[in-house]
Amino acid sequence: MTALSPSRPALSSLLLPHPAQTAGLDAKAISRAKLGDIGAFTEIVQAYYARCLRFARAMLVEPDDAEDMVQEAFVRLYRALPRYEERQRFESWLFQILGNCCRTANTVAQRNAARLVTDDALLERIPAETRSDDDALSAWGDSVRHALAEVPEHNREIFLLHYVEGFSYDEIERMTGVRQSALKMRVKRASDFLRARLSRETP
Amino acid sequence: MRLSRCAGLIAISITVRSVGAQDSLRFVGGDATTSREVSQIIDAVAAQGLPAGLILSKARFAVAVHTPGPKIVETAKAMAARLVIAKRAIDPHIRESDLAGAEAALSYDVPVDILRRISSARPKEPIAVPLGVLTQLVADRVPAKRAGEIVTDLLRRGATMTQIADLGNNVDADVKIGGYRAVDAANMRYNGLGPHLAPLSAAGTTTEPGITSTAGGPKKP
């Protein structure tokens, strides 16, 4: 008997985006930021920071490095901004950069340390935000992140980009250079793994 | 015909603007007449949306090297004329540093079509560096046609700004230290970059009239 159902009100209220996200990013902010307007760039960071942090925490072997990773991605983006030509949707460019940063960091992390797959170690790294007053909810959150962390990185990334960040397969293909058929396979593998792992949690 | 002699032929409407916004471009130097006339030229250039600060800069340089007043005024007029031409030549580039580079090249009598070619080789990027290298090669007495060819070829073959700047600085060093003729040093350095650049494709090979490899020039790969 599952404690949660998709239509539970408390759950949907948690899905309200961060206030900064709904303050529609001025389309001109990007043009102004291209010209070196620091204020415009600040607006861009404010608009995307939470999403980037969300993505980085889910992507990284060491989620504690997420803030640094997001910062590195924005710095790279800002440096390359003068040459951004809007051939690509701004968001997809941003997440392309962020994905590269995370993958690089993961390569370093994996090279440096044996991967800790014990339940306790993974639990310690889960960000405090997922521990809410609702114990059942936080247990579910822990389980999800737990399980996701065990999905191989190349599958995890595409799963996140598609289902969590909302990029189409078209866009992801352009961002990563991977064929759509392969992308769909990766998402399927990640989904299958999550379903298998999480269905044990919800008898 | 030197562009400085064209100055009188190009109509520049002279308006005396209020001082307020122009304080930062105020020129004071030489005698009162010189100051007034140069300031008027600066104001007129600014009114056309051109970077008048470049003229202020040149005027201050002129004062620093003890240039007589009338010559400063003549120089300011020549620069104003060149800026108008520069803006058209490198359209759509509008950055001050790009216009400064084009104006400087024009001051060394670089033909406008060379500037246009450089501009269209990189329509969306800053071109101050290739323009600057072009100017410096010409200042070192490399024939403008050959200098233009080298710089344009570098751009078409995907050279980075760093590579182009390095070529310019290396040619200078070769001339200064090694006693080479600048044109020989330029060809040498251009050839040296060859393996590191994309070949000039058939589409990129220029078929424009007047541009042929000089006898001592490199073969295009």
Place this chain on the structure above:
Amino acid sequence: MRSPRDFRDGADPIVRRAIDELRRLPRVEDDAVAAVVSAAATARVLPPADEPITPARERGRGRLLIGGGLVAAAAIAGFLIRGSMSSPPEPVRTAATTSITPAALSAERTAVPIVEQFVFKAPTARHVSVIGDFNRWDASVAPMSRSADGELWSVSIPIVPGRHMYAFMVDDSLLVLDPRAPKSRDPDLGAEGSVRIVGRP
């Protein structure tokens, strides 16, 4: 900015609930945005000139700009960052100080300057400045600092890429060319100036 598109519908119900959980946005620390903007603004002054726009997947550069280096770097850049950041402290005078005129920088918003160092040997001088087109030949803008042994003067300033003419002003009276640099004659004035092509960061 429109809300993210939703592809969940095709997914298994358990996976859908997992996605809902993963889509929760984290809380953002108050100064996180300011720290990012500050890091980016500082890095902008010292860019690698030709970094590709889309980094290759295989590139292993995991360079991070974090921590204490930020404030010092911001001081060197002389940047005033709007918003919640306070202005960085005045740059400390060392053998290689930096100075920049906000006016010159704001006139050049689209070209990213590169920090260039100027060095000049003048053991007996009292004051030395570098003057050039990058500071409108104003001797007060870029005073140089003397080395500990008193022989060399130096200053580092951000300059937009391109060809630049300059010279050293010694004791506010004597204009001296840079013996280490090529020189060119100004076609209008006939006077010579030292030349530097800025383009290598």
